[in-house]
Amino acid sequence: MHTPYDTRLPPHLRALKEEIEGYASDYGLDFYETIFEVVDAEDISEIAAYGGFPTRYPHWSFGMAYEELKKGYDYGLSKIYEMVINNDPCYAYLMRSNHVVDQKLVMAHVYGHCDFFKNNAYFAYTSRKMMDEMANHGARIRSYVERFGEDEVEAFLDRCMSIDDLIDIHSMAIRRREDSVRFDFSPDAERPDLTQATRFKSKDYMDEYINPRDTLRAEENQRRKQREEAMKIFPEVPQKDVLLFLIEYAPLKNWQRDILSIIRDEAYYFAPQGMTKIANEGWASYWHSTIMTQKAMSASEVIDYADHHSGTMAMSRARLNPYKLGIELLRDVEMRWNTGRFGREYDECDDVEKKRTWNKELGLGRQKIFEVRRIHNDITFIDTFLTPEFCVQHNLFTYAWQEQSGQFYIESREFAKIKQRLLFGLTNFGKPWIYVIDGNFRNRGELLLKHQHEGVDLKLDHAAETLQNIQALWSRPVHISTIVDGKPTTLTFDGTEHTTKSGGEPDDPRRTNPGKTR
Amino acid sequence: MLERNGDRSMGQKIERDHQRFRKLVRGKVKSNLSKYIARGEMIGKKGKDLVSIPLPQIDIPQFRFGSKGSGGVGQGPGQPGQPMSPGQSQPGAGQAAGDQPGGHILEVDFTMEEMAGILGEELALPRIEPRGKKNIVSTKDRYTGIRQTGPESLRHFKRTFKRALKRQISSGTYNGRDPIIVPIRADKQYRSWKEVKLPEAVAVIVYMMDVSGSMTDEQKEIVRIESFWIDTWIKAHYQGVETVYIIHDAQAKEVDEHTFYHTRESGGTKISSAYLLAQQILEKRYPPAEWNSYLFHFSDGDNWGDDIPVCVELLKNKLLPNVNLFGYAQVESPYGSGDFFDYINELSGRFDNLVCNRVPNRDAILGSIKQLLSTGH
Numbered sequence: 001m002h003t004p005y006d007t008r009l010p011p012h013l014r015a016l017k018e019e020i021e022g023y024a025s026d027y028g029l030d031f032y033e034t035i036f037e038v039v040d041a042e043d044i045s046e047i048a049a050y051g052g053f054p055t056r057y058p059h060w061s062f063g064m065a066y067e068e069l070k071k072g073y074d075y076g077l078s079k080i081y082e083m084v085i086n087n088d089p090c091y092a093y094l095m096r097s098n099h100v101v102d103q104k105l106v107m108a109h110v111y112g113h114c115d116f117f118k119n120n121a122y123f124a125y126t127s128r129k130m131m132d133e134m135a136n137h138g139a140r141i142r143s144y145v146e147r148f149g150e151d152e153v154e155a156f157l158d159r160c161m162s163i164d165d166l167i168d169i170h171s172m173a174i175r176r177r178e179d180s181v182r183f184d185f186s187p188d189a190e191r192p193d194l195t196q197a198t199r200f201k202s203k204d205y206m207d208e209y210i211n212p213r214d215t216l217r218a219e220e221n222q223r224r225k226q227r228e229e230a231m232k233i234f235p236e237v238p239q240k241d242v243l244l245f246l247i248e249y250a251p252l253k254n255w256q257r258d259i260l261s262i263i264r265d266e267a268y269y270f271a272p273q274g275m276t277k278i279a280n281e282g283w284a285s286y287w288h289s290t291i292m293t294q295k296a297m298s299a300s301e302v303i304d305y306a307d308h309h310s311g312t313m314a315m316s317r318a319r320l321n322p323y324k325l326g327i328e329l330l331r332d333v334e335m336r337w338n339t340g341r342f343g344r345e346y347d348e349c350d351d352v353e354k355k356r357t358w359n360k361e362l363g364l365g366r367q368k369i370f371e372v373r374r375i376h377n378d379i380t381f382i383d384t385f386l387t388p389e390f391c392v393q394h395n396l397f398t399y400a401w402q403e404q405s406g407q408f409y410i411e412s413r414e415f416a417k418i419k420q421r422l423l424f425g426l427t428n429f430g431k432p433w434i435y436v437i438d439g440n441f442r443n444r445g446e447l448l449l450k451h452q453h454e455g456v457d458l459k460l461d462h463a464a465e466t467l468q469n470i471q472a473l474w475s476r477p478v479h480i481s482t483i484v485d486g487k488p489t490t491l492t493f494d495g496t497e498h499t500t501k502s503g504g505e506p507d508d509p510r511r512t513n514p515g516k517t518r
Numbered sequence: 519m520l521e522r523n524g525d526r527s528m529g530q531k532i533e534r535d536h537q538r539f540r541k542l543v544r545g546k547v548k549s550n551l552s553k554y555i556a557r558g559e560m561i562g563k564k565g566k567d568l569v570s571i572p573l574p575q576i577d578i579p580q581f582r583f584g585s586k587g588s589g590g591v592g593q594g595p596g597q598p599g600q601p602m603s604p605g606q607s608q609p610g611a612g613q614a615a616g617d618q619p620g621g622h623i624l625e626v627d628f629t630m631e632e633m634a635g636i637l638g639e640e641l642a643l644p645r646i647e648p649r650g651k652k653n654i655v656s657t658k659d660r661y662t663g664i665r666q667t668g669p670e671s672l673r674h675f676k677r678t679f680k681r682a683l684k685r686q687i688s689s690g691t692y693n694g695r696d697p698i699i700v701p702i703r704a705d706k707q708y709r710s711w712k713e714v715k716l717p718e719a720v721a722v723i724v725y726m727m728d729v730s731g732s733m734t735d736e737q738k739e740i741v742r743i744e745s746f747w748i749d750t751w752i753k754a755h756y757q758g759v760e761t762v763y764i765i766h767d768a769q770a771k772e773v774d775e776h777t778f779y780h781t782r783e784s785g786g787t788k789i790s791s792a793y794l795l796a797q798q799i800l801e802k803r804y805p806p807a808e809w810n811s812y813l814f815h816f817s818d819g820d821n822w823g824d825d826i827p828v829c830v831e832l833l834k835n836k837l838l839p840n841v842n843l844f845g846y847a848q849v850e851s852p853y854g855s856g857d858f859f860d861y862i863n864e865l866s867g868r869f870d871n872l873v874c875n876r877v878p879n880r881d882a883i884l885g886s887i888k889q890l891l892s893t894g895h
Contacts, residue, residue: 046532058531061578063539066532067626154538162578317594318602399602400589408602411589421591432581456587465579 007037013094016104023295024111028370029287031114032128033089036107038096044080045069047093051270052085053134057141057262059157081312082106086117086273088128101301102308108291112284115373120280122272122377125172130269137262144255156256159469160263166242166434167264169271176239197223238435238450242470243267245436250473260473274429278378282326285312286369289327318399318408320422328394333372333385334365378426386422388415424454432458434480447474451482458482460491467493543626544636547571551640555743555887556880568627634754637747641888646755646842659711668708677707721756721810721842723749724799726792728817730767731784737849740877741816742779744847747887752812762799766792768822772799789821789858790828797836806840813837813844814890818851819858826861833862838869845890850878 009017017036024031039047049066050056072078081102085091092110094103117123127133145153168176197219202210239245243264247257273280289309297305313324336342340360349355372381391413398421400411411417424430433452441448447470451458463480471478477494489502547554554571592602628636637643664674682701686692692699725745727733753759763778764770767785770792796813804811821829838844848859859874866872873893877886 049532049535054531058535058538060535060538060542063532063535063537064576066536067539150538158578162580165580315593318590318592320591320593395593395595397592397594397596397598398589399592401585401587403586405601408589410592410596410598410600410602412598418591421589425590430583432583434581451581456583459582459584462579462582466581469579 005040007039009036009038009094012100013038013103016100017107020104020107020291020296021111023291024108024115024287027287027290029111029115031090031111031118032087034092034110034114035089036092036094036110038094040096041073042070044083044093044095045073048080048083052083052091052093053131055131055135055138057138057157058145059161060154061161081308082109084110084113085131086113086123086126086128086269087131090114090117091131099304101297101304104296104301105288105292105305105308108296109284109288111291112287113280115287116276116280116283119374120272120276120377121375122275126269126272127265133265137266141259141262144259148255153259156259157263159472160260162466162469163242163246164263164267165429165431166240167244167267167271168240169268169275169428171241172268172271176241196220234439235436238437240433240435242434242436242449245439246470246473249439251475252473256473272377275377275379278322278326278329278426279373279376279381280326281323282328282330283369283373285323285327286330320396329381329385329390330369330372332387332390334369336365337368338363338365340364379423382419382422382426386419391415391418432456437481441479444476446477446479449478449480451480453483457484460484463491464493464498467491467498471495540626543576544628544632546576547626547628548636548640551636552881552884555747555884568629569633570625570627630750631754634750637751637887638754641884641891643751643888643891644893646752658714660714661709661711663710663712664707665710666707668710672709674707674709678705681705681707720758720760720808721752721812722760722762722800722804723752724762724764724796724811724813725778726764726766726770726796726813726815726817727778728767728787728789728792728815728820729765729781729783730787730818730820731782732787732818732820732851733782733849734851737816737818737851738779740849740880740883741847743880743883744816744877744887744890745814747883748812748814748845748890751887751891756810760804762796764792764795764799766795770795787817787821788825789815789817790825790832793829793832793837797832800840811841813841815844815846817846817848817858819848819856820851821858826858829858830861830865833865833872834869838865838872842871843890843893844869844872846872846874847886847890848874848876850876 013036021034045066047054048069049062056062069078069080073080080095081098083093090110090113092106092114094106098106117126141153141157197216199216200210234249235245243260246252247260247264252260292305292309313321313327315321315324338361339358340346340362341355341358346355346358349358372385376384396418397413398411398417399408401407402409433454435450435452436447437450438448440446449470463482467478467480471493475495477492479490479492481488481490483489484502487502489500492499492501596602638645661672664677678701679699682699682705683692685702685705686699725741727738727741749759749761761775763773763775765773765778765781765783766787766789767783768788768791772795773781792815800806800809800811833844846859846862848856850856859876862872863874866874871893873890875886875889877883
């Protein structure tokens, strides 16, 4: 069916690669060695279905993705131009049937990504040997499939994948707590015994008066009680990394724990790419356009290039294209820092005409955008550099859902609103914030999660199904407290049925406010 | 890691996951078959040999925002307060970074054979046994063998060449510097053929429908859905299937498929007219000795009183002895008595190739199909 073929670059592409790599380095891009693989359309669909890793673990959802990608390609609806893997060396895939102009464009684009992967702060903690790690993950899961059966492993994977977004993306850089040591069995030997009552120094014969036995005993009892109280509640502070919590505390078999940690590792690996979509794609697009238009393109290729470039940059009404938004914002930043349109003097200037022609000829643009690519993710990028002028120039608006008509309406063209909506959509990947509040809820070993409500309700049918999956991992009843239609509501799944309790607070009011603790 | 000269495990790997996905989808379609059948939504989408089934929600569930209170940022002209045009207002479009698939619906294609398979499994239908003696046997030549003699046009060049080469090498007449091979008579090899007898099961399906005034559109829709599935099932068992459509009120005529589903007459009902026409068509074009024939009659059971004995006679003497199956499905009509069912039902005790049932509404379609097709003839 599949005949093996050579995926190495043919000579003419090898020459191109060297040429474009040279341009990229000359512009100051800094990347790991980049290996291009040339593959057929069918295989590129396959690789894309596996998120770029041909050796990934088996799961039907990749088959589903493949079916969609392949259909999209077969019917001419979509085409994957480029795929690049954050790894050292970087891997990038080229489609064999693409025209030379496209190959050039893709190569230039890829070097932009490789530079971003290597230099952006949010990628600093990602594994650079993910190709190998993914292969190991795949091998491990395959061996579990052999030992425990396809159905069982698949059912477990389904559950894990259902919660693979419940991670704490910043915990890679910020230590939330000490790593727990699993084999430390001596909690009391080293540390002072906290339950012991305070004794005052005294001579023997005075002891009974200075440290009355009754008071001591009472204090000891009280402390013990406090300690027990404290031990009942864990985690000590609400924990956003639900996956980690489950790995540490859920009653799982070893192979299940391993699979869950594989899913978690991969989620953390992919997270920075989700956090920097706009900046990353913008950066890569900026460089493909710069390299192509200034260096690599021949006169006969202009039309094809323009066609494909504009195809990539096309905006639809309801969905901002990260490529377009990214490249335009970067160009805007470059222009502003070249002309000096920043800082107090510019901001305080009231003369529209003066502002319009403002030019201090600072020429700091290029330097500034390199700084952007080093320190920003999408949220900080937009928060820092989105300007009212930019929103007007690009005709941006916000839209909102209207319940009565069941339709989205254009809501506003105000800068503040646009920025707020944009940032909301990017915060936590535009997904709800879920915390583990209590792993021993009601002192019955039940799990209490909390959805920190930010104005948008959960999708209830999905939430119920997800809860069901978490319950299967936790094996005791699982609750999530959220707000539905303005009312505090707790959704519960106890293993057999779903219940929804609205209005009341959850039974354990000790910690239901993750935002305020610590 | 990708191996240097292409990865051998690629392709097979996605194939497995893809098969796994197809299996899942198949299971989903199977368990919701009655819903799909009742809605009749896949019939409109029937392509040449594929059926597309819209299949919502095969996504892995995750905590997500609902559409209430959601929104996002868009680009383009328009005043605040204007609705976004319908095509763009997909729920879930709130993500600015926009790689969320949103609330989209997956369309999965099935071949007609797969559909028949799903139907058969879900309804536990026995496979149809074509009536053996009525199978036409056709002969076909297959070139499978080799022999020493034959016409030059059938000479097997490669084998001839090989034999000649072998002979020349072993006899020492082969010269590597001047590699000329000359076959002689004894080297020559010819293709030979065998006659293969292929049983060719052919079938004809005759649909008869009452189009008298008392049949409403809803009832026609039921007939349409049922006949689609009957088609699917029967066609999976025969190489060649022909379909005949007959409509009748007080008199019967043969029509094409479109007319069959779209005609409305206002006359009275004389069922025997349809049976007579069916019998004539079978006799003339599809002699029972060669054809497996399947007759299905849909009516609201409101027949003209004097006609009933005629129908029963026709069934008993002409039709039932000669057909594989005669199915009578009575759709419930707001008008009419529907008492024809009782008469024909009486007969079904005596003929095991006569099946009768009632289809009061869409939900009953699945059961009716099961009953009609479970004879296995």
